[in-house]
Amino acid sequence: MTMPATEHHTLAKHWDIFCTVVDNYGDIGVTWRLAKQLAAEYQITVHLWVDDLHSFSHILPSLDPALRRQSFSGVNIFQWNNPLDIDYIAGQVVIEAFACELPEQVKSVIDKLHKQPQSTVPHWLNLEYLSAEDWVEGCHGLPSTQANGVKKWFYFPGFSDKTGGLICEQQLFVERDNWQANPNNKMALFSQLGLSGIEPDDTVISVFSYETAALNALVKQWQHATQAMHVLIPKGRSLHSLTEFLPCTVSELIPGQQIKLGQLILHILPMTDQTGFDRLLWSCDFNIVRGEDSFLRAQWAAKPFIWHIYPQEDDYHLIKLQAFMRIYCDNLAAQIAATWAEVNLAFNQGDANAVVNHWQQLNSVILPLQQHAINWPNNALNDADLASRLVQFVKNS
Known part of the structure; x- marks a missing residue:
């Protein structure tokens, strides 16, 4: 059962990344690399929610598709079932990768947090696909105000300094x-x-x-x-x-x-x-x-x-x-x-x-x-x- 919003006066310190597996390895490949890098280089606790652990296990062979919760490379990996059967606790950042659409329980928690006095809500980002097209610079970083008044930001990877950049580990x-x-x-x-x-x-x-x-x-x-x-x-x-x-x-x-x-x-x-x-x-x-x-x-x-x-x-x-x-x-x-x-x-x-x-x-x-x-x-x-x-x-x- 999802914890009521009244218990979330302050946000947990972790980041959430939600990913639906498309074409077997593409979307999960990007989000897994990003999650590992955030954990290793910025000491951010990342919760990676994935709907298809079996496909994920092809690029992470030690992953057990039967387990709902497990950790690798400093990243907590959760099975994303619909509806969620794992309690959701809001963190500082929630990323929906490639417009995968957040679970209703997550949106409900964000909505309740937003309605609290002196509300604090997660930074809500939509991580988009990489593109070299010119229009990306103009769309990167734009907010979209949702029906409940919460802003969702569009984050576009790209090849110029006016975009969100490219995934690359420091070493x-x-x-x-x-x-x-x-x-x-x-x-x-x-x-x-x-x-x-x-x-x-x-x-x-x-x-x-x-x-x-x-x-x-x-x-x-x-x-x-x-x-x-x-x-x-x-x-x-x-x-x-x-x-x-x-x-x-x-x-x-x-x-x-x-x-x-x-x-x-x-x-x-x-x-x-x-x-x-x-x-x-x-x-x-x-x-x-x-x-x-x-x-x-x-x-x-x-x-x-x-x-x-x-x-x-x-x-x-x-x-x-x-x-x-x-x-x-x-x-x-x-x-x-x-x-x-x-x-x-x-x-x-x-x-x-x-x-x-x-x-x-x-x-x-x-x-x-x-x-x-x-x-x-x-x-x-x-x-x-x-x-x-x-x-x-x-x-x-």
């Missing part, structure tokens, strides 16, 4: 540079993942995409490479585009399994936690990623990448893609920018012929593209990450 780039400085690290990781037959100088590509004919076309081309290539791919949506190459159904594949196709070897990856995924991206020569969390981690990996953005009606996702490409390519030479942008666009349009043609052209610009990928993370961060901007935003509002 991430140092850890990445140390990892990449020693080739033995990636070879040890491949061995740990059960991958064999990869030599230090072989080309290695990671794939975490949605279904697309473009991936099928690239695999057909990669079979005829001039030297050994390895594609590392987990069981899931990407493989549904490659069924013609598989010896069995996708569900029957096992981690560590290899499918040899000419010069190309497909390696089936086990699922990994977020630290392991970062290290995987750091260890590959090129990364194909999807969604929001993986898209950002590919940028922080300082390696060339393709972003497979989530398809939307009327191809609106392509507008989002082009907005990001304009920012990413801003200080790139025209030929390099055009080549990288064209392969990204072709992949997202599922254009098999175009993606193959543009991929072939990548070889001529790969060295400056790699250097740009190394320079980009510091430029994109704009001196402040999302967590630090978020903490300051709460103080200011």
Whole structure:
């Protein structure tokens, strides 16, 4: 039973983050990283409310989906059932991630607190999806007064200093540079993942995409490479585009399994936690990623990448893609920018012929593209990450 508001004269010190799991790992990936960073770097007690602990456990293998309450990395993880079957005590901040809509019990507590004399209510934030579009700057930080008179603030991550910033742990780039400085690290990781037959100088590509004919076309081309290539791919949506190459159904594949196709070897990856995924991206020569969390981690990996953005009606996702490409390519030479942008666009349009043609052209610009990928993370961060901007935003509002 929810505690009555009269017992909440002062707010508890914790922050609440509510997340509904969408597309298995995207939304929970972002909120889990944010919760861990707030706990580790700002000593904030975070209560992370999640509606699908089973999917969450794929990126946090030690999580028990059967437990209603558990703690990892300094974060308290609660099962979010509807209605809530865990008492809700209001904290200083409540974040509804990606317009997930707070439970009625939580809104009721906020409403009762608001009606008290000398009322104190949580800072109520809606954490929005990351976008590079121009309009984000104008909408970030705007309040929306709810029917009960309480203000809800819209918090937009973004790439400029007028937005909410990008999720990035304080020591991430140092850890990445140390990892990449020693080739033995990636070879040890491949061995740990059960991958064999990869030599230090072989080309290695990671794939975490949605279904697309473009991936099928690239695999057909990669079979005829001039030297050994390895594609590392987990069981899931990407493989549904490659069924013609598989010896069995996708569900029957096992981690560590290899499918040899000419010069190309497909390696089936086990699922990994977020630290392991970062290290995987750091260890590959090129990364194909999807969604929001993986898209950002590919940028922080300082390696060339393709972003497979989530398809939307009327191809609106392509507008989002082009907005990001304009920012990413801003200080790139025209030929390099055009080549990288064209392969990204072709992949997202599922254009098999175009993606193959543009991929072939990548070889001529790969060295400056790699250097740009190394320079980009510091430029994109704009001196402040999302967590630090978020903490300051709460103080200011």
